[in-house]
Amino acid sequence: MLLSSSARASDEVTLVISVDGGTDRTQALPAFDIRDSASIAGLETSFRSLAPDYVVGVSAVDASVYVRGLPATARFASNSTRLSFSVPALGIDLSFDGSTRTQSRDLLLHYLAAQGEFIYTQLQQNPARTQPADPIAGNPTSLMAVMGAQDFAIASASEGYGGTGGGSHFGIVSAGFSGERWQLGDMRRSSSKTPFGYTLALRDGYKLTLSGLLDRGEGDGGQSFTYGGGAALHMPISPGWTLIPAVRFGAGGSRENQGSAYLYSASLTSRTRWYDRSTGIEFGMSNQLTEYRSRTSDGGVYDVDYDLSNHAMRNGFDIAGPLHDTFLGRGARWRAWIIDTRFNGDPLYCERWQDFGISIGTRVQAGQFVYEKLELGLTYTRGENDVEGMNLNFGYRF
Numbered sequence: 001m002l003l004s005s006s007a008r009a010s011d012e013v014t015l016v017i018s019v020d021g022g023t024d025r026t027q028a029l030p031a032f033d034i035r036d037s038a039s040i041a042g043l044e045t046s047f048r049s050l051a052p053d054y055v056v057g058v059s060a061v062d063a064s065v066y067v068r069g070l071p072a073t074a075r076f077a078s079n080s081t082r083l084s085f086s087v088p089a090l091g092i093d094l095s096f097d098g099s100t101r102t103q104s105r106d107l108l109l110h111y112l113a114a115q116g117e118f119i120y121t122q123l124q125q126n127p128a129r130t131q132p133a134d135p136i137a138g139n140p141t142s143l144m145a146v147m148g149a150q151d152f153a154i155a156s157a158s159e160g161y162g163g164t165g166g167g168s169h170f171g172i173v174s175a176g177f178s179g180e181r182w183q184l185g186d187m188r189r190s191s192s193k194t195p196f197g198y199t200l201a202l203r204d205g206y207k208l209t210l211s212g213l214l215d216r217g218e219g220d221g222g223q224s225f226t227y228g229g230g231a232a233l234h235m236p237i238s239p240g241w242t243l244i245p246a247v248r249f250g251a252g253g254s255r256e257n258q259g260s261a262y263l264y265s266a267s268l269t270s271r272t273r274w275y276d277r278s279t280g281i282e283f284g285m286s287n288q289l290t291e292y293r294s295r296t297s298d299g300g301v302y303d304v305d306y307d308l309s310n311h312a313m314r315n316g317f318d319i320a321g322p323l324h325d326t327f328l329g330r331g332a333r334w335r336a337w338i339i340d341t342r343f344n345g346d347p348l349y350c351e352r353w354q355d356f357g358i359s360i361g362t363r364v365q366a367g368q369f370v371y372e373k374l375e376l377g378l379t380y381t382r383g384e385n386d387v388e389g390m391n392l393n394f395g396y397r398f
Contacts, residue, residue: 132185135224138349155244155269178393187220207234226252310345353383
């Protein structure tokens, strides 16, 4: 049995029935829980309404529950009491032999009472590997990718004694907004992100940045919401070299997915900068290693644990220079960059992508530190498995 891509995208838990090899009949299952008697009763009610032509003990029938596009299928052959149950994504293929179809069904329900949560959790984990638009991991818009990207952006703005931004003499408050459009495989998504932070100057050039992010996505696959926060310590090794360790926490999920997850990350970024005083041109290089772990979260139906363990390497190069004779006034700067991101560990749908970006901003100096006060940027992203996106972002520091 096949389910159309549009049904997979819009109804994350779906019942599909076919009687005697006929046309598929589809119905969404809101808040379905195989352990709950009310959900089972609702499933049987849905079955009877979708298949009024079903003849007990005689008709061949296929019934599949799709969890985020992945099927668990129960099947009776014509004139047979043997109930076949399969979950192809998990390699499960079982048969239950009762003297009647009702007894075979009861054997399956007994099995699901013991194994249903494991099966559901495994199906929740699989979309990070197989689905383009999973909100937790597996694509550039996911919580896992965004957590590392925020740490990378904070580190890339760390210049220590003069540079392209991120410093303060007492404290700098930052806020921003980005609007994004994505093509993720055969799915279209949009998202809006609101980053915010506070950078405090410490002794000897050290700085502490506390930051957070709110992210809302919508489109194929339903609505999603993620949030998180973290801390980064800027440690100048020399005027042109800074190390930035960071830790971050994030959570997210979606109602359609009936699941959510927590992620934790720790990263170390090396930021190197070269500055040509005669031309005002700056060259920068950022290299980051990030470790990620997931934790169980109550998704409202099941306690879902993605059970992900991944690490990512990001390497970026950027160049910046002055903008003369513009309406932005003295101190205006342009900046261009390229960033390569590569994930390893548990399999993900998209593990490699590249960002190409450009921005313009106004520069302010405060004591020994220099930072971008107002910045407008555009980023194009492309990755494996037909991943592509555009990001228009705005940032302000005060």
